[in-house]
Amino acid sequence: MGIAVVCNLLPLCFFKYFDFAAAQIRSLIGLAGIDVDFGSTGVAVPVAISFLTFHGISYVVDIHRGKVQASRSLIDLLLYISFFPHLVAGPIVRASEFLGQLAKPSDPRNIDLxxxxxxxxxxxxxxxxxxxxxxxxxxxxxxxxxxxxxxxxxxxxxxxxxxxxxxxxxxxxxxxxxxxxxxxxxxxxxxxxxxxxxxxxxxxxxxxxxxxxxxxxxxxxxxxxxxxxxxxxxxxxxxxxxxxxxxxxxxxxxxxxxxxxxxxxxxxxxxxxxxxxxxxxxxxxxxxxxxxxxxxxxxxxxxxxxxxxxxxxxxxxxxxxxxxxxxxxxxxxxxxxxxxxxxxxxxFLTQLLPPSAYEAADGSFRKIALAGKIAFSTTAIWTVIMLAPSGMAPFIYFQF
Known part of the structure; x- marks a missing residue:
């Protein structure tokens, strides 16, 4: 487990923290009048490397702790590690929460549209x-x-x-x-x-x-x-x-x-x-x-x-x-x-909405006919697009 955790951390430390650590060490050594150049990685931080690392570490640790069985499917494991909806900024999903859902096909009737x-x-x-x-x-x-x-x-x-x-x-x-x-x-x-x-x-x-x-x-x-x-x-x-x-x-x-x-x-x-x-x-x-x-x-x-x-x-x-x-x-x-x-x-008001508010809205949405759902969603998306500023910045957590 220790070796697996280290193997997960090494790419993160190299790509994300090497330049920062090298600069701090150089500054400390510089206080003694010594100039040492550790160089630079010269590469951009890979997309979502922090979240990839978190998923990898939680997987091997949970196997060690007996909280999840090791996956016998490489495809399932790769899907868990790299599932695109949450890859860049979370939420961080545990293997025990995700791999079990791959055991049987999803029923379209259970999807909360x-x-x-x-x-x-x-x-x-x-x-x-x-x-x-x-x-x-x-x-x-x-x-x-x-x-x-x-x-x-x-x-x-x-x-x-x-x-x-x-x-x-x-x-x-x-x-x-x-x-x-x-x-x-x-x-x-x-x-x-x-x-x-x-x-x-x-x-x-x-x-x-x-x-x-x-x-x-x-x-x-x-x-x-x-x-x-x-x-x-x-x-x-x-x-x-x-x-x-x-x-x-x-x-x-x-x-x-x-x-x-x-x-x-x-x-x-x-x-x-x-x-x-x-x-x-x-x-x-x-x-x-x-x-x-x-x-x-x-x-x-x-x-x-x-x-x-x-x-x-x-x-x-x-x-x-x-x-x-x-x-x-x-x-x-x-x-x-x-x-x-x-x-x-x-x-501020958006964060005051309790879960029950979404549940109530979901209940009302379910009662609308399919044509009404499509019209409502299309109108809402069009409104958001019309209100969008030009040159909108990416999500803040994309940088992490």
Missing amino acids: GGSTLLILGGLFKKVVVASHLSILFVDPVFTNPQAYGSVDLILAVYAYAIVIYCDFSAYTDIAIGVADLLGYKFPRNFDQPYIALSLQEFWRRWHITLSTWLRDYLYIPLGGGRGGSWLTYRNLILTMVLGGLWHGAGLQFIVWGALHGFGLAAERLMRESTDASGRFRQFLRSEAGQTLRWLVVFNFVCIAWVFFRSPDAAGAVDYLATIARRVGDRAPLTVSPLVLVLMMAG
Whole structure:
């Protein structure tokens, strides 16, 4: 198993992290006055190499743990590794969730046409209408040149990016889940109203669910999880999130982003362990006012951490936050438009929709005649196309 895991990791480390690691080592050695050039790979990162690696590792580890039987069909295994709907940006599907579906042919009568169609249409709306316009009209200009904007615009751009990355990423996974279902395969859910979380732990149970559970099962638990005492647990949480951040990209900004969440999770656990269950503070946190305060703290913490995720480098993120601090109370004119505010509101409302809302919409869609379903879908797609901006950027997670 160890050899198999290493064989999965070697291509990822070479293509994605060699240049970054070489640059960091060269800088450290340079402090001693020694100039060493490690060279460069000189090649682009292969498409979806991170997700291919995750699927390969989970497969061999689950076989070792006895959670799944080794596939006797090379074609089935290759299909699992490279199934196109979720290949580039997830969700991360376990072998136990996918290979079993290949054991027998899919029954077309079990395909949820209505639910799949609504997922795909909802994903198109979130990506094309909300995320793309917010990025082009507001987020990209502000993050590109923060010095040209006042503190209010800078703060609003942080919240706008939180909406952008949710709408962009959840849109891809919704489309992937819908397309897979139309082909007869069931994918796990990847988002569950993440911005209503009252703790960072809850946030990660709701955000990129397949990644957070993957990190838990294949990194946090093998490191020791919560079995080695409090301080080892804190270490495991921080290390898991730092490596999770590094997985997103070979850059210091992603490491800082992961470290912020790791230290935040450790701080939450320390607070829970040091607070008496019957204490007034614990009772306050359970009250309506306490829950509101918890939501505000968690949401703003997540949004501030997103600054590192969005910025081209860690220095740019620090400069962005410092610019906000320097310009608090300034009277710079607002540049945010009413359309941007409407899009932000629409984007935030999309993540407030509970699963029951999709189920209700699916039930209504099922009652429509086939001609009506075709007309509705065609009209919705045409509307999205008409509202699409020119030169729309690819999905954010395509770079990972």
